[in-house]
Amino acid sequence: MQTQSPQSQQSRVLVQLRDMILKGVFAPGERLAEIPLSERLEASRTPVRLALATLQHEGLIEPLAGGGYQMRRFTAQEVSDAIEVRGVLEGMAARLLAERGAPRQLMRDLQACLEQGDEAVDKPTMDLDDYASYQEMNNRFHELLVQGCGNSALIRSLETLNGQPFAAASATLPMQSARDEEGQRWMRLAHRQHHALVDAITRGQGARAQALAQEHVEIARMNVDSALEHADKMAGLMPAMRLVSANRP
Amino acid sequence: MQTQSPQSQQSRVLVQLRDMILKGVFAPGERLAEIPLSERLEASRTPVRLALATLQHEGLIEPLAGGGYQMRRFTAQEVSDAIEVRGVLEGMAARLLAERGAPRQLMRDLQACLEQGDEAVDKPTMDLDDYASYQEMNNRFHELLVQGCGNSALIRSLETLNGQPFAAASATLPMQSARDEEGQRWMRLAHRQHHALVDAITRGQGARAQALAQEHVEIARMNVDSALEHADKMAGLMPAMRLVSANRP
DNA sequence: GGGTGATCTATTGCATACAATGAGTGCAGG
DNA sequence: CCTGCACTCATTGTATGCAATAGATCACCC
Missing domain, CATH: 1.10.10.10 (Winged helix-like DNA-binding domain superfamily/Winged helix DNA-binding domain)
Structure with missing residues (x-):
């Protein structure tokens, strides 16, 4: 923009x-x-x-x-609010794709994302390259979903939201170190959700697709919460964290 | 803004x-x-x-x-898209209010809107004052709903959307002349939906509130469609109509 | 006659000078 | 010692000059 x-x-x-x-x-x-x-x-x-x-x-x-x-100054509540709205809007995008039927090419691109994610995640321990690959795939996945739905107003709204710190899909993952076992568990769960979401879209299950996309952002919310709790450790890796005050009214 | x-x-x-x-x-x-x-x-x-x-x-x-x-240049599709997104976001606002419980004062204000709307709509024929009163009430109703939900990101997104021509709640009603019988029927239906929506919020029925708010914007979409069909007659009343091309891909 | 090139003009991008407003400070008076 | 007023300074709001660029027009050549 x-x-x-x-x-x-x-x-x-x-x-x-x-x-x-x-x-x-x-x-x-x-x-x-x-x-x-x-x-x-x-x-x-x-x-x-x-x-x-x-x-x-x-x-x-x-x-x-x-x-x-x-x-x-961003409050933790505002970040959480933005993530929640993103969930609703991405849920809408997923529902539209499922209801209207997604173009062949889009489904192929999404499948490619799934495979790339599988490679990164299906390992005993992920190294930094796996982590980077997963992050790049994750961004592309969400971008495909939103752009593919074809609703111009929805695209615009999500672009605005993604400008907010920590609200974007791309900003939620890197908070956990790639070596962190718990972080890897969350990434595996997130990727299982990716699979389920593509499955729902393929089978035209609008309500399921929407619910999955909406639930998907809960991981992002948890990541932000945990990052805020360990703000001291995060300060070096995520300098923008200082913009967010932990006050949750 | x-x-x-x-x-x-x-x-x-x-x-x-x-x-x-x-x-x-x-x-x-x-x-x-x-x-x-x-x-x-x-x-x-x-x-x-x-x-x-x-x-x-x-x-x-x-x-x-x-x-x-x-x-x-706005296409009819873009206007329709924006209205659809508004439906989803207002649906989210209604759901949040129902789930979290709305403050007493907000419910009182919404009730006042309902009563004002009743007065304007429950007549054999509405005159221009009734029409103006209803329009003012309608704007206030939607504003209360959105502001009351307390999600800052949602408020921001809807403010942006409302800047688009014909996407805002305030822009959808005046297309029909107040004397138009069919227009009055739609306004009565819309107001019944207002009642049902407040009822759902009061009783904490989140899913119902969301569905009602989402369905509510369908009236706006129909109004825009009919205005585009009769673009020639609307040109005088709604000069901004010339910004919207009827192309729907 | 058509196409290509050069010139010319209109419009924007950028910089800066000037004006106005608000905040902060210091001094004086109570 | 505290309070109120006035003055100064910093910062933004506004206007305008200048340069660069893109588009259009016209002439000239093929």
Whole structure:
């Protein structure tokens, strides 16, 4: 969802700023002033301004009363909320695919994901390559599901959601170390759910597909919860964790 | 979802531009150049630029390859998609309320909506005041439902959706003239659904509440379809209709 | 006559100067 | 010593100048 041509200052500044935010460079509540940012990113205030406006629409920063922006603080509740909405929307996508019948090519791509996941997961112990392969497959799987459903509004909504830290499918797995036995158990469960989901879609079982996709995100929610509990250990691996306060009202 | 203080040029230009777009001032595909707009709105290019960026994020205009923006064209399919997603999300909101139990005050407010709707609808023939009252109530009802569910991500997603023409709850009713008998029948059905929905929430029936809210938007979809069929008659009342092309793939 | 090239113009992207507003600080008075 | 006011400074909002680029138009050659 970039704004202009990839060579422009705008997009460069936007990408860099978003990257810095997601790497936890700014503390929650910290003011993001234009001039320091423009010096740091070696651009004028104009593209910085536009990038800040974009980031506000993405929900990563929020406007201050007197003008300007500050880094947003995410509560654990908000992250959980976003994951829950993702479950409902991906559930809808799965249901639509099952009800309408998925195109042959899409089913082939999903099958390829399943096989790649099998290879990574069906081992006594997964190494880092297996882990990376699984993560790449997982992203592709969810992307295929959403894009394949064909509902443009749903695609847009999920793209927005995925901009939130830890809400995206891609952000939920890497919290557990690949060597962690419990983490591997969760990944195996998640992959069994992938299999079941593709089976449901193939057989046109809309309600089952929806329920499976919805349940699937519960793993993500548990991962976030456990990451928040061990926030001290995670700080190095997941710097964006500092954006999330553990307060759950 | 305005960006800055209400007195600024930015917000004024943004509101005016959004209003013009939704009033159908620009034809689909028409280029929105900065200089003519800034002259027309009596502001410099800077606030116009920022407003255009905002409108792009809202999905009302789209960027052109060489820079700049053009008016977006909506297909009937996209409108239908957006309404379907709204149904799923409002269904989720209703389910959450039913499952978690809604606060006393919220239930009182919803009851007030029901009574106001009863007064407007339980008549042999509705006049324009009844119609206006119902429309205001309808907006409030849906707003209460969504805001009341307490899921921040869901609220955000629905706010985005409601920015799309004809996707919002507020945009679906006025297509039928108040004097139209068939239109009144649909409004009575819709209001019966409101009653059933509140009943389901009160009794903690999550699945029923969700199904009712989801079914509820089917009326909106039918209204849009019928408006598209009679596009010629609607052109005067609903100028934004020209943004929607009837192509349904 | 058609196609290709060059020039020309309109429009955006970027930078910066200027104005306005709000916050923070210091001083004075009670 | 505390409070209130005024002043200063920092930061954003706005306007505009300049450069680069894409598209269109026109002329010229094949």
